[in-house]
Amino acid sequence: MKFLAAAGLATILLSPAASQAEDVTVQIDWLPAGDKAFVYAALYQGYFEEEGLDVTIVSGRGSSDALTKLATGSADFATGDISALFSAAAEQDIPVKAIYSIFTKQPSATVVLAESGIESIADLKGKTNAFAALSGSQAVFDHVLAKNGISRDDIELRQAEPAVLAPLLSSGQVDAIGAWVTTAPLALALLQENGKEGRVLPWADFGLEGYGLSLYTSDRMIAENPEVVSSFVRAFGKGVEFSIQHPEETIDALIASAPEIDREIALAQLEAAIPLMSNEISDADGMGALRSERLKAGWEVVAASQGYDREVIDPDELVDPSFR
Incomplete structure (x- = not known):
């Protein structure tokens, strides 16, 4: 081994x-x-x-x-x-x-700051969202947005390395990051280190099958x-x-x-x-x-x-x- x-x-x-x-x-x-x-x-x-x-x-x-x-x-x-x-x-x-x-x-999710007021996928309208460049979740993101009454035209989308997603969110450079519910604990811990609380929005709760x-x-x-x-x-x-x-x-x-x-x-x-x-x-x-x-x-x-x-x-x- x-x-x-x-x-x-x-x-x-x-x-x-x-x-x-x-x-x-x-x-x-x-x-x-x-x-x-x-x-x-x-x-x-x-x-x-x-x-x-x-x-x-x-x-x-x-x-x-x-x-x-x-x-x-x-x-x-x-x-x-x-x-x-x-x-x-x-x-x-x-x-x-x-x-x-x-x-x-499906494990895909969005992580936001608890203080952001973003409580649903629909609340991402007008917000900046960041994903890891090779994340498979992006393949279904448009569907999740459409299920919740918005489209990719309603948001700003950025690509980043996985290791910098949580820092981007914590520093306010983006409003939301793509994650999995299984990887969210690491992002939440990194946010807490900077005195921030996070919120996880599982896409399975917003229409993803x-x-x-x-x-x-x-x-x-x-x-x-x-x-x-x-x-x-x-x-x-x-x-x-x-x-x-x-x-x-x-x-x-x-x-x-x-x-x-x-x-x-x-x-x-x-x-x-x-x-x-x-x-x-x-x-x-x-x-x-x-x-x-x-x-x-x-x-x-x-x-x-x-x-x-x-x-x-x-x-x-x-x-x-x-x-x-």
Whole structure:
């Protein structure tokens, strides 16, 4: 097992057997955090090793970056917002499939200052909104705005690096930032350090439907290494379920790989993620399920938001649920 840190490479060998295992690279969609901790749980609980996999975890820069890395063969698996996959496929053929739904509900959200008076998406009219440049949430932002009676013409939109979003909000340079409910605890903590209180507006509360964070792999992996894909999904799914049942131990695994992470914030992020992973949808369909009806609902959101013809893709053709 290996972990690639954002600023360098840290290699941790768990057992002599690791050198005989199948080498696999998985790219998480952002930096290590509580809402990605299930991958580390699978790692440190030995689930990947049990499947004969030697897994390297690589930090990412958004869902679009994850798709690019898969399409170019730089990663074997990746996590990302399924909306980004829909958008990419609507623009061109992309050799990537979603194979496991991690968040069965949408995690996208807007964070504002509590003192701003912004209490709904409609209140963003006339305000400056900032997003991370490669954030998959932007693919559905227009739909969320329209659901709430405004459009992109009614706001000012800026792009920024993820690390500067909260400082931009705290300093008053922007009125709102794009986030996920699972990453919001970090933004809120950074605001508090500057004497500011934040407010989170989950887009799921303002009309956003469909799946969220998903596990991807490439068409190449499916065609050439289906056994590896099956093994990875089994281990990955065990990590997801472990993280739901044992959040404290899951954060221990995360911090073992990324000791610079604030434990309290990471735990808050994971606790915010658990209702997105385990809920009435997963209860009905099973963990990791990718159902046609919900996929189509999510695609319709992306199509409406981005102005795509609904017939340009069939969302069912962008998933392969056979490995779960």
